[in-house]
Structures are given as C-alpha cells and as structure tokens.
Amino acid sequence: MSTVPGRTSPTSASQRRDGRHAELRGTARERLLNAALAELRERGYEGSSLEAIARRAGLTRGAVYWNFHSKLELFVALLEQRVDGPARELMRLTETAPPETLTAGAVSHGLGRLVREQRDLIMLLFEYWALAVRDPNLRPSFNERQKLLRNALARALESRHAHTGVPLVYPAERLATAILALANGLAMTALAEPEAVSEQLLGEVLDLLYDGLAARASGAGSGRSRSTSSRAGRPSNSGRASDR
CATH class of the missing domain: 1.10.10.60 (Homeodomain-like)
Incomplete structure (x- = not known):
C-alpha cells in the first residue's frame, strides 16, 4: 500500500x-x-x-x-506497581538486613513516604476494601492480594528471626496479619488526621511488639533483665527483635 x-x-x-x-x-x-x-x-x-x-x-x-x-485487572496492576511493590521492598529490608541493623524505623518511614506519595491510590485502596466487603465478585481478588502480602511478610519475619537468633514464638502468619492491619489503620488515620500519625509511630509500636516477643522467647526473668538494661542505656543479651 x-x-x-x-x-x-x-x-x-x-x-x-x-x-x-x-x-x-x-x-x-x-x-x-x-x-x-x-x-x-x-x-x-x-x-x-x-x-x-x-x-x-x-x-x-x-x-x-x-x-x-478488565477494570479490576487494571486496578490491581496499578496497586501492584505503586503500592504493593514498594511495600514488599520494605518487607525485603526486614528479611535481608544484617542482624545488627535496625529496621523498624526504616520501615516506618517507608510507610509514611508511601502514604504521602500515593495518597490518592491509598484512598482508592480503602474504597476497594469497602466494595469487596459488600461485593462477593470483588472479594476473591481482594483476599488474594491480602494473602500474597501476608505470606510475604510472614516469610520476612521468619527469616529475620532466624538471622538474629531470637525465636519467633508466635505464628508468623498471624503476626503478619496483625502488622498489616496496624499499617493499614495508621495509613487510614494519616489520610484524615496527618498530625496524629508521625512517621515514627509504626516503628515505635513495632518496637513494643517485638520487645514483647523477645521477652516471651527469653522468659520472664530475661525480659525483666532486658528492661533494666534498656533503661540503663545498654543493650540486653537477648536483643530487641524489632532491631533485628
């Protein structure tokens, strides 16, 4: 032609x-x-x-x-590229960082940055959740996404505790479910009331959570000893799981 x-x-x-x-x-x-x-x-x-x-x-x-x-496939691809991908990078940081490297603060700052940079998409994610709760046709894709994130975080937690030598005394999948719910809740609050959620808040709560796990793993006596040494400004023998 x-x-x-x-x-x-x-x-x-x-x-x-x-x-x-x-x-x-x-x-x-x-x-x-x-x-x-x-x-x-x-x-x-x-x-x-x-x-x-x-x-x-x-x-x-x-x-x-x-x-x-479909529109759903396009939306899920958008979430994967701009929300889930960066979230998995934060999980990989937890999974691969050297045992002596602190990770809770970096993860906390990473979540804060993600909420700031992807504000509109995070709001759409919450709309997606609300629709999936009501619509059985949307629910499987939403739950599959949650399952993938939960499994990735559970693997990261198991690997982190294996690297640091601090036994993980609570099921990794259940712990991952709770941490994801915490992160989602803080993100939702930050969208509506940003002054209430500092970028350090998630890291501080993770520190408290993992301190409890380390205390349970080490026994009540070790937990008291670690608390005393922390107040004195010295690391404990068992170490803080969140710092690992």
Missing part, C-alpha cells in the same frame, strides 16, 4: 493508537496506568470505566484489552 509523503498510513496510525506498535508496546501500559489513576481519582472505582480510561490515555478500547482484561 502506497502512502503520501509526510502522511502516516491508516494502518500505522491504528497501530500507534491501540498501543500494539512495536515502539509503543511498553508505553501503552504505562499510559493506561497513569490514565487509570487520574480517572479513578475523579470518579472512584465504581464510577470509572475502561472506555473512559482509554480515552484519557489517548488509546483505543482495544489497547486496553491488549494489556488488561
């Missing part, structure tokens, strides 16, 4: 618009994710549509289905 110099053929224009042209395969997905966030921010999850997201991205509906099969 011949083309007029200086003009783009209908085929190549269509390829560029639907995102399947070789030069745009990588960018179409990112454009859709950015457009989805903007659309979801304005209209919420229920009020948004794939057609509106495609228009906002400057792509055809076919481009959306080339990359995502």
Whole structure:
C-alpha cells in the first residue's frame, strides 16, 4: 500500500493508537496506568470505566484489552506497581538486613513516604476494601492480594528471626496479619488526621511488639533483665527483635 509523503498510513496510525506498535508496546501500559489513576481519582472505582480510561490515555478500547482484561485487572496492576511493590521492598529490608541493623524505623518511614506519595491510590485502596466487603465478585481478588502480602511478610519475619537468633514464638502468619492491619489503620488515620500519625509511630509500636516477643522467647526473668538494661542505656543479651 502506497502512502503520501509526510502522511502516516491508516494502518500505522491504528497501530500507534491501540498501543500494539512495536515502539509503543511498553508505553501503552504505562499510559493506561497513569490514565487509570487520574480517572479513578475523579470518579472512584465504581464510577470509572475502561472506555473512559482509554480515552484519557489517548488509546483505543482495544489497547486496553491488549494489556488488561478488565477494570479490576487494571486496578490491581496499578496497586501492584505503586503500592504493593514498594511495600514488599520494605518487607525485603526486614528479611535481608544484617542482624545488627535496625529496621523498624526504616520501615516506618517507608510507610509514611508511601502514604504521602500515593495518597490518592491509598484512598482508592480503602474504597476497594469497602466494595469487596459488600461485593462477593470483588472479594476473591481482594483476599488474594491480602494473602500474597501476608505470606510475604510472614516469610520476612521468619527469616529475620532466624538471622538474629531470637525465636519467633508466635505464628508468623498471624503476626503478619496483625502488622498489616496496624499499617493499614495508621495509613487510614494519616489520610484524615496527618498530625496524629508521625512517621515514627509504626516503628515505635513495632518496637513494643517485638520487645514483647523477645521477652516471651527469653522468659520472664530475661525480659525483666532486658528492661533494666534498656533503661540503663545498654543493650540486653537477648536483643530487641524489632532491631533485628
């Protein structure tokens, strides 16, 4: 098929618009994710549509289905890239840091930064939770996401305690469930009342939580000894699990 110099053929224009042209395969997905966030921010999850997201991205509906099969899949991909991925990086910090490295404070600051940088998406995440509670069609995907995060955190906790030599005397999965609930609750509070939630708060609570775990692992006598040495400004023999 011949083309007029200086003009783009209908085929190549269509390829560029639907995102399947070789030069745009990588960018179409990112454009859709950015457009989805903007659309979801304005209209919420229920009020948004794939057609509106495609228009906002400057792509055809076919481009959306080339990359995502549904609005839910697109939303989950957005969460994975911008919330869950960074959250797992914080878990990996806990899992891989040397035993002598303090991690609770870094995790706490990381959560605070995530809430600040992804404020709109965190609010949409809470909308997703509210919808999943009411809608049995959304609930499986929400629960699967929670399960993946919970399992990742449980593995990180088990690895951390193995590295430090402080026995984990409470089931890792149940502990991970509680920590995720704590982080979600603090994030929700920070969105509405930011002055009530400092970036240190999660780390401080994790310190208290893990101090209790270390005391239980070491026995009541060791726990009292560690408390006394901490007041004196000296580390205890058993060590603080949260610092590990």
